[in-house]
Amino acid sequence: MAENSSDNIKEFWAEIPRSDEDYLGSIRDWKNVHIATDDETIWLKGFTDEQASASELHQLPNFLLYELRDGLLFKKEALVPSKKMRTALLWVPIDKALRLTFPASNQNYFGISEKVSVRLKESDEEHSVIALISKIEDIKVSIAALPKFRLEKIEWTVIGDKVLFLGTPLLSLPGKTYWTKDGHLVPSGLNFEFKNLSTFLQQKYNKESDGWLLWDENGNYLAIKKEDFRPLSVSSFRLTEKSREWN
Incomplete structure (x- = not known):
């Protein structure tokens, strides 16, 4: 009788x-992985x-990593x-359980007696870029090379x-670049309409200073913890690309 090849497939669990x-943010994009509490x-x-x-x-x-047997x-x-x-x-897919989303509104309250509408405007000041956002489909061939x-x-x-790539010198890849101010990642060529607002934003949305606030042109932000980042390598990028095939 032929051996059942499925018997040789290892099933891994972890806790x-x-x-x-x-810290699980660093593997949030492994869409084939499921988590439960x-x-x-x-x-x-x-x-x-x-x-x-x-x-x-x-x-x-x-x-702790385990192999499941019987x-x-x-x-x-x-x-x-x-x-x-x-x-x-x-069980829930890890990318669903740890999903990152932009807030629905750009009206933010800072506890200073009024609501403040966060606006970014064009700036003539030059700033060194530190971050880059690229579409995966646009760069997957270039990264491997x-x-x-x-x-x-x-x-x-x-x-x-x-x-989102972070660090210098930035990679020569297509995408949108960002500069940093007080823990914010701001699109190149833009700055806060009220420059002293950046400190209040950090106090409200990043009290522990354990991450970055990534802004778009419309004044919306995405909070990203530092633990979500991992060192870049061709192998880590390839693992992410493979996991995307599961969806």
Whole structure:
């Protein structure tokens, strides 16, 4: 009788404390991965063999990876199981569970007795760019051809069908560039209408100074935590591109 090839397919599970949930932003774009919560633990499953070995995964704090065999969870190369597979969990795709969205309104209240409409205007001042947003489809061929030393100082994260690169010197890729001010990422050629507003915005929306506020031309912002970024490499970009094929 022929051997069932499905028996040789490894199924990987992982767990991470709920207190470290923010660090999962670095793998949010692995759309084939599903997550569920159970008390103080976040469970993950659906990793490919390549993802299970990726540095992005093993750099997560307090992260434990298991191989599922016959309903039991084994640590890598272990002969004795660590625990039983958890049941009755509600699984959700990781990109849906950790979705990033722009606010519906650009009216922001700062606790200073009035509402302030955030507007960006054209600026004649020159600023060094530090970030770049590109469409994945527009750059996937170019990224694979770049030498390693060009990528070493760049971090990146995925926003929908686009990629945000952070670091200098910026890559020579098509896209929209940004400069930084007080923890904001502002489109090149623009500045806040009221320049002293940037400090109030940080106090309201980034009190812990643990991320960036990414602005568009219409005065809408997207808060991105620093943990969402990872070092750029051809392999990490390829993993993301492969995971997009699952949707």
